[in-house]
Amino acid sequence: MLNPKIGLPILYFRLLNRNYPLGLWKRYAKLFQGVFTSSSILALSFDCDTDQDIDVVWDVHSRLMDMNILPIYAVPGDLLKRGEKVYTRIFETGAEFINHGGREHTYFDKELNRHVSCFFYDQQTLDILKEDIVLGHNTLQSVLGVTPTGFRTPHFGTFQRNEHLTFLYQTLREMGYVFSSSTVPLKGYQYGPIYKKSGIIEIPVTGTFTEPMNILDTWAFFEAPDRQKIASEYRNECNQIGKFASTNPILLNIYGDPSHIYNEPLFFESMKDLMQTMRNCNFSQLIEAVE
Numbered sequence: 001m002l003n004p005k006i007g008l009p010i011l012y013f014r015l016l017n018r019n020y021p022l023g024l025w026k027r028y029a030k031l032f033q034g035v036f037t038s039s040s041i042l043a044l045s046f047d048c049d050t051d052q053d054i055d056v057v058w059d060v061h062s063r064l065m066d067m068n069i070l071p072i073y074a075v076p077g078d079l080l081k082r083g084e085k086v087y088t089r090i091f092e093t094g095a096e097f098i099n100h101g102g103r104e105h106t107y108f109d110k111e112l113n114r115h116v117s118c119f120f121y122d123q124q125t126l127d128i129l130k131e132d133i134v135l136g137h138n139t140l141q142s143v144l145g146v147t148p149t150g151f152r153t154p155h156f157g158t159f160q161r162n163e164h165l166t167f168l169y170q171t172l173r174e175m176g177y178v179f180s181s182s183t184v185p186l187k188g189y190q191y192g193p194i195y196k197k198s199g200i201i202e203i204p205v206t207g208t209f210t211e212p213m214n215i216l217d218t219w220a221f222f223e224a225p226d227r228q229k230i231a232s233e234y235r236n237e238c239n240q241i242g243k244f245a246s247t248n249p250i251l252l253n254i255y256g257d258p259s260h261i262y263n264e265p266l267f268f269e270s271m272k273d274l275m276q277t278m279r280n281c282n283f284s285q286l287i288e289a290v291e
């Protein structure tokens, strides 16, 4: 049921993205309805890539729990160790944790006075990648006592080529993993909101309503230093998705970083809005719903 059929050419999706974005959403909804019988689902995950996330994550988590949202967490091993106390507290509320590699993949640049991305997976040797995936796995086991079954590639946007994903899925399969959420929105329009590739279930992240090929993340709307979007546009995108999802069941698989949004009321309003028409699931629950 989850095995994708031969896809349409990427050019087709690019043309729709530019000229008829609603067409991509309709296709995405049709693919969802081929797999799920339920109404719309919201999966919200947080990549927690900095020490600042450790400081604000409990506040963000508890406010979302009050809205009946239990986020999923992707925390690099080194940060999981430093934030052991707060992440254990979050884990005890029932939140799902997935492997997000072992090493940190941002650093604080004093000159720029902000965090900068590093340790891109597409720039490493395969041995280093494997080592990082194993390190993330072992750290989750030692800090939270959990054996993860899901993975999110650090900076996954630059790790989308066929050979990247083939390597990733093979490594994850060998380690007993079940799923990954490491692909861009395009895959969702090509293959559906959840599909199986090389023995691993992939759950692509979702795009924005107006430009469905672009990821709906908190970086682009709330944090990027050169951002062209503003917070009210995030609210607007979520509003339009919510409206569409009320009559066209879909999976909305979105992610963000707690430090980008802890003091952004429009983010919380957007989540509250979405919960009017969606129910919240973590990735494992989502997989159970199709299997």
Ligand SMILES: [Zn+2]
Pocket (backbone or CB within 6 Å): 047, 048, 049, 100, 105, 154, 155
């Ligand atoms: Zn990350």
